[in-house]
Amino acid sequence: MASSKLQNNPYLSHLPPHQKGASRSNPSAKDPLYGFIPRRVKGNQARKVMERDLNPFTKQPYSGRYKALLNSRKELPVFGRMDEFFKIFNENQIMIVVGETGAGKSTQIPQFVAFSDLPHTRRKMVACVQPRRLAAMSLATRVADEMDVHLGEHVGYSIRFEEMIDPDTTFLKYMTGGMLLREAQNDPTLERYSTIILDEVHERSLDTDILMGILKGIAKKRKDLKIIVMSATMNVTKFRKYFNLRSDEQVSLLKVPGRTHPVEVFYTQEPEPDYLEAAIRTTMMIHRSEAPGDILLFLTGEQEIEDACRKIKLEVKDAIKQHPGSVGPIVCIPLYSSLSPQKQQSIFDSPPVAIKGGPSGRKVVVATNIAETSITIDGIVYVVDPGVSKQKVYNPQIRVESLVVSSISKASAQQRAGRAGRLRPGKCFRLYTEREFHREMEEYDHPEILRSNLSTTVLTLLKIGIKDLVTFDFVDPPAPELLLRALKLLNYLAAVDDDGNLTPLGAMMAEFPVEPQLAKLLIVSPKFRCSNEILTITAMMSGRLTSNDSATTSLLISSAPNIWICPPGARQRQGADAAKKHLAVHDGDHLTLLEVYNQYYLNLHDKNWAWNNYLSAQSLKEAEMIRKQLKGVMERFYIELNSLSDEKKLFTNVRQALVCGFLMQIAHKEKDGNYLTLKDNQVVALHPSCDLITQPEWVVYNEFVLSSRPYIRTVSEVKAEWLIEFGGKYFDLVSFPDGETKSALQRAWNKRMGTTESASDRTSKPSKRKDKGPSGGIQKKKANRRR
DNA sequence: GAGCACTGC
Numbered sequence A: 001m002a003s004s005k006l007q008n009n010p011y012l013s014h015l016p017p018h019q020k021g022a023s024r025s026n027p028s029a030k031d032p033l034y035g036f037i038p039r040r041v042k043g044n045q046a047r048k049v050m051e052r053d054l055n056p057f058t059k060q061p062y063s064g065r066y067k068a069l070l071n072s073r074k075e076l077p078v079f080g081r082m083d084e085f086f087k088i089f090n091e092n093q094i095m096i097v098v099g100e101t102g103a104g105k106s107t108q109i110p111q112f113v114a115f116s117d118l119p120h121t122r123r124k125m126v127a128c129v130q131p132r133r134l135a136a137m138s139l140a141t142r143v144a145d146e147m148d149v150h151l152g153e154h155v156g157y158s159i160r161f162e163e164m165i166d167p168d169t170t171f172l173k174y175m176t177g178g179m180l181l182r183e184a185q186n187d188p189t190l191e192r193y194s195t196i197i198l199d200e201v202h203e204r205s206l207d208t209d210i211l212m213g214i215l216k217g218i219a220k221k222r223k224d225l226k227i228i229v230m231s232a233t234m235n236v237t238k239f240r241k242y243f244n245l246r247s248d249e250q251v252s253l254l255k256v257p258g259r260t261h262p263v264e265v266f267y268t269q270e271p272e273p274d275y276l277e278a279a280i281r282t283t284m285m286i287h288r289s290e291a292p293g294d295i296l297l298f299l300t301g302e303q304e305i306e307d308a309c310r311k312i313k314l315e316v317k318d319a320i321k322q323h324p325g326s327v328g329p330i331v332c333i334p335l336y337s338s339l340s341p342q343k344q345q346s347i348f349d350s351p352p353v354a355i356k357g358g359p360s361g362r363k364v365v366v367a368t369n370i371a372e373t374s375i376t377i378d379g380i381v382y383v384v385d386p387g388v389s390k391q392k393v394y395n396p397q398i399r400v401e402s403l404v405v406s407s408i409s410k411a412s413a414q415q416r417a418g419r420a421g422r423l424r425p426g427k428c429f430r431l432y433t434e435r436e437f438h439r440e441m442e443e444y445d446h447p448e449i450l451r452s453n454l455s456t457t458v459l460t461l462l463k464i465g466i467k468d469l470v471t472f473d474f475v476d477p478p479a480p481e482l483l484l485r486a487l488k489l490l491n492y493l494a495a496v497d498d499d500g501n502l503t504p505l506g507a508m509m510a511e512f513p514v515e516p517q518l519a520k521l522l523i524v525s526p527k528f529r530c531s532n533e534i535l536t537i538t539a540m541m542s543g544r545l546t547s548n549d550s551a552t553t554s555l556l557i558s559s560a561p562n563i564w565i566c567p568p569g570a571r572q573r574q575g576a577d578a579a580k581k582h583l584a585v586h587d588g589d590h591l592t593l594l595e596v597y598n599q600y601y602l603n604l605h606d607k608n609w610a611w612n613n614y615l616s617a618q619s620l621k622e623a624e625m626i627r628k629q630l631k632g633v634m635e636r637f638y639i640e641l642n643s644l645s646d647e648k649k650l651f652t653n654v655r656q657a658l659v660c661g662f663l664m665q666i667a668h669k670e671k672d673g674n675y676l677t678l679k680d681n682q683v684v685a686l687h688p689s690c691d692l693i694t695q696p697e698w699v700v701y702n703e704f705v706l707s708s709r710p711y712i713r714t715v716s717e718v719k720a721e722w723l724i725e726f727g728g729k730y731f732d733l734v735s736f737p738d739g740e741t742k743s744a745l746q747r748a749w750n751k752r753m754g755t756t757e758s759a760s761d762r763t764s765k766p767s768k769r770k771d772k773g774p775s776g777g778i779q780k781k782k783a784n785r786r787r
Numbered sequence B: 001g002a003g004c005a006c007t008g009c
Helices: A002-008 A010-014 A043-051 A064-074 A077-091 A105-117 A133-146 A177-186 A206-221 A236-242 A275-289 A302-322 A341-348 A410-418 A434-440 A455-464 A480-492 A504-510 A516-528 A531-542 A570-583 A589-602 A617-636 A647-661 A720-731 A740-753 A774-786
Strands: A094-099 A125-130 A155-159 A162-164 A172-176 A193-198 A226-231 A252-256 A263-267 A294-298 A330-335 A362-367 A380-385 A388-395 A400-407 A426-430 A666-669 A675-677 A683-686 A698-706 A710-718
Touching: A043 A077, A043 A105, A064 A133, A077 A094, A077 A105, A077 A252, A094 A105, A094 A236, A105 A125, A105 A133, A105 A172, A105 A193, A105 A226, A125 A133, A125 A177, A133 A155, A133 A162, A133 A172, A172 A177, A177 A206, A177 A455, A193 A206, A206 A226, A206 A236, A206 A455, A226 A236, A263 A410, A275 A294, A275 A302, A275 A362, A275 A380, A275 A426, A302 A330, A302 A362, A330 A341, A380 A410, A410 A426, A455 A480, A455 A504, A455 A516, A504 A516, A516 A531, A516 A647, A531 A589, A531 A617, A531 A647, A570 A589, A589 A617, A589 A647, A589 A698, A589 A710, A647 A698, A647 A710, A647 A720, A666 A740, A720 A740
Parallel strands: A094 A226, A094 A252, A125 A172, A125 A193, A155 A172, A193 A226, A263 A426, A294 A362, A294 A380, A330 A362, A380 A426, A683 A710
Antiparallel strands: A155 A162, A388 A400, A666 A675, A666 A698, A675 A683, A698 A710
8 A cells, every 4th residue: 555655646657666665775864854754854854954963955974063953943933843844834835933032933934845855856945934034044044064965056046136046055044025926927836846834924024925825826736836935923813824725624733933032011191292302301211220131122214213313322421420430431333225235234233341340331223114024133131112103104195105104003002122132031111001002003024015106016916917906905905006017017018918817028127127117118129229328227227216106006105215425514425515516417306316326337446435525325236237137127128228329319329218218297388487207297396406497397206205295306307299109099188187297298299290189189089088186287276385 | 405114137
């Protein structure tokens, strides 16, 4: 019986012949995995091999370091659950692993899978998907070490700009979700993987949410693909229900206890009117009266953090001056994403030493949400949590998203508190009342997919072959209107035909790792003989330099870190302004981006060039890498890279190409001096950072920013004729409401037709467009009043 | 004459 069962095991055909049956000479001496049958391996078998002297994957003796690492691995809670894991993994196609930080799931589970799946014997790979690059890199490095193999040979990682794998030998690959999505575009069933592990799904990042939907679909078609979903302890019921492929069985769950210490939570008695003041006061209170241990204070943004650091330092200085020896010395370290990696490193510095027998020194890290998930600081014993963070908020009245300081969720508060218990028992001071926590804070953050512009997502799903997006099985389905809005944009860009099918152009656009508008821009650019320049501008717009989510809908945009570094202080500011003036091109901000990059590239030899010109070296380096990557995709599709030698003509052509990519981001200057966006009639002004010396009648813009008032930023002049020539049906007058903009377009049409006939007379239907929106008129009145 | 939570390809 047993042997016939073995012969029917589909995986055995992949094995070398000697593994199919018993042998009299003892082959296990040479192959520690002798007798292992894929997906039937038990915990005790794996443990035995781990204890031996011969590495089963390299067939080399283990190094001395291996055993030491193995001993520390044995302390991890996950390690003790190995038998249970193997049992569930072997018997199920999909399983869920739940465990708090410190349980060891991200490092150990993939290794267990490698032992049961034996991907290296069947030319398959195990993937472990992370939400962030840094996590993928550092986990791969750690696990390669634990398995005593070379990083990039048997265990590797795959992130944007860096593929640390050997396609012939790597069988365990850590990667970002974005990379797996990109692979799925050309391999919709992800054939090369035997098991895919999705880590940190509780974070509900856009990529993991989409991957969950895709993988659930693949699992129905590919019964040999195993899926492991890993999450911190929250909301697991939702995932268990979601991954039930058959209604009669529950998805199996492995629960692993965490290895964190208890954290005592304190609330304020009354709500705090000023959280910043309360945060500083609480930090000082801890410093004065609590036992040694570092403090982590959560605030919302760069300015607030720098401000708080200054104030805390000052208070400690005053306290020491007034009563020497009353408090110990303090270092206050700011932490947010736009800091250079070197500056971010200083959070790992030791706290300052006590002054001759005085109270001990303390380190205070003042951080954004980056310290909630992305960066872990050891040694934190006290957490100060004001209960707020900056979040993208959708304002349906004016159809714009902006960043607003808002209340965090309970899950987020729990995560923050947990940061105090990594070293030893800790304390968390919440600057809100217990009542507020229970009654007013949301259970979880809204998943990113419900708050995002979906044009890129929809294009990706179409490329993977998912046609019916409205019925696609999302964990949390986005509103159908958002999907339709994304489809409409893709239709305008000709990526999708009128029936919602992906066009060949759309398939090509999906290959570019940029937003659809930018992909379109790159593809059309050779026609305008300026693809080298558009390539540079696209790279500059696609990085963190300027945000370009504005997309579809013009419903977006918040803020973005600027390419220009603006240091505090009046004299510094003058220097920055002068530097900018020096590089600015008055034909348009897009051309300024081109000029900045070209000058950067010419001065690569000068390490101080960026700094001397008040530019972010980090951002420029990123643009350089993006440019290289995009150039590679263009070459792959034989998209010509060309330029015109006549600069004036070149600049004109660049702006014409921009119209093709950003049809929906055009604005017209009205008689009152304000600009009106064509898409949805928002009254806007040119942002003060804009370098245009005149106020042209027509402009193309990259961002819609809502700050003290609605602004458009990164703006270039365009001509009405271009809109008609390159905009096609998008600028069909029938769809425009009556007004100055329509009349101006009408004049351009007439000029083109060489007639005075009204363009809209040529069509039978009267104008039906009424989607001016309730806010259009209101906005306009406000703007008029201001004038 | 203004202002930047966090990720990812």
